[in-house]
Amino acid sequence: SQQGEEDPQALSIQEGENATMNCSYKTSINNLQWYRQNSGRGLVHLILIRSNEREKHSGRLRVTLDTSKKSSSLLITASRAADTASYFCAGGSNYKLTFGKGTLLTVNP
């Protein structure tokens, strides 16, 4: 079963713009993680936010978590063509992750 549901399913922006992706989840979690997948590759961990945190930053990434709404958002600032990929959120509990279906981000040069 899917834990996270990302929104939108696809997003196309111009280089330099910001990209925001949202995620909703269903059950209780210890943490919420975001991963990136380039076409034909494995997933790469981007950032983790714990259930007692509300916001976290890492470079051009900003993640928020609202446990009352069971939702999270990932903001990528000043996007680059190299950011083109699929982005997945995953709810973590006891080392087990349940992934959503992802948002396909296309950054046009």
Added chain:
Amino acid sequence: DAGVIQSPRHEVTEMGQEVTLRCKPISGHDYLFWYRQTMMRGLELLIYFNNNVPIDDSGMPEDRFSAKMPNASFSTLKIQPSEPRDSAVYFCASGGGDEQFFGPGTRLTVL
């Protein structure tokens, strides 16, 4: 470290054949996960191990699927007999904490 290693990278087989996928986790990681990714169902957790012991296999689709981890540096996922609906990309991931490190995947096509 070379990261998580999976083999083969591509496998094409005929319905009814046995398929074995292999994974070498990152040294020192005590968790190993097998996932399946399809367009229709997304990324699904099949089974995961902790210190070589299967902890949760509730995602294994049916008895045709089996997984083993005979030691800390090797795991296999076996499908016997294979069916066309098993066609997917199978990922192995390992971790020592909350973050997981994924291998490049095995693209399986069952004709």
